[in-house]
Amino acid sequence: MTAAGGSGPSKGAVVRGSWLVNSTADGVTGPVTFRLHDREWDLLPGVFAPTYCVSTGFFTESIPFPVGGSFLEVGCGAGVTAVTAGARGCRSVTATDISEAAVRNTALNAARHGLLDRIELHRGDMFDGLGPEERFDLIFWNSPFIDPGAEDGPGARPVRDERRAQLRRAVFDPGYRAHGRYLSGARARLTATGRLLLGFSDLGDHDSLRRLAADAGYRISVLRTSRDLAPGVDYQLLELLPDDTCAR
Template sequence: MNGRASQAAGILLDRHREIVEPTTFRLLGREWDLLPGVYAPQLTQSAALYAEWLPYPVHGSFCEVGSGCGYLAVTAALRGCASVTALDVSAAAADNTRMNAVRHGVEDRVRVAHGDMFAPLSGDDRFDLIFWNSNFVEAPAGEREGAELERAFFDPGYGAHEAYLRDAPRHLQPGGRLLLGFTDLGSEEHLDELAVRHGWTAGTVRAARCGTADGHIEYRLVEFRRAG
């Protein structure tokens, strides 16, 4: 395990555990609801970056894996996506996404489902763009598999990353795009290995280095394209 990554994630996880009551926060010029136990995007610099970097398919379909409080799924609807599907393994996060869809008047375009990765989808669900801001901190298999909130930060054995790359093709429209939020604290080597295993090539399309208390983090928007 990357010691710096684990330490950074542990500090952020502790800050999340301090949120014990429903609250609101401001991000992207809007107010958002946040429930306890749900990933808090206002605590990281990546949230605004991905919201601005994503190539939203205007008049098309967008799927977010790991929607958290729903700020990005709602933003996709507000930016012109005709239909948005928001998925999260956490029931609290799914409820939180619904709350923010209602708050911003896009509940008619944002479908929310609770389940692991693509499990809630049917075989007919296809999207122009799929995105996941991943839990990039690699942990040994069998560790960090407890609380739902920890799953927002740690991916034991990169099992979730493998599931994303393995199962996404069946839910992409022809010509659809598959993107991932990642950082230099994650295991690029393991990610590339999984991409090759499942017939993808990975490339960074946007990146930004942001200062932190102990140095910097480089946030990356990675796109996967079919090999060959």
């Protein structure tokens, strides 16, 4: 059992997550550019790379952006989703990330695509940095859905390379503690009809997630999966629906 009460990480998920961290850290050692969805994007070292993982592209294509409404992206990374939200007609876009490099990267891409005046940026843990009255029509996080289990336990070796440490935070969430804060903190940040989405995958621990969601008063509905689009990892765009039958 994990701290969040689930079945824990599969070895395959941890191996795949470690591969992603190491290949990104070794492959992106300076600023580069990449193409996605017919646009050119900047990518800084230490930031989750949409070129090494198709999740960014899949979720960005799948999110029902609230045209004319407000969108919050938690964990914006290079900023592809936040910038696309602005380009697709969201009235206001707010993007946060715990990584300073990610916030800088999103600013670069917002400027590159002429949307810097439409995107508010915060560096912080989850909803920190938002004004007390700020509410959103849609909140989304492409989360670090792999719980590394014992790899990040008390006996784990510290990661001395800061770039690798940032990338680990983009891929792994020990004990799903950050997922817990996302689910428990989101309700106070939604408008009356606001929607809460999560980018997850079959590499994640669904039992733990279901438990955390129920604790926060939500049930999980699958909006779209990548299963039919490509073989390999199944990325899942989940919606957290308020469930008054859940135990609080």
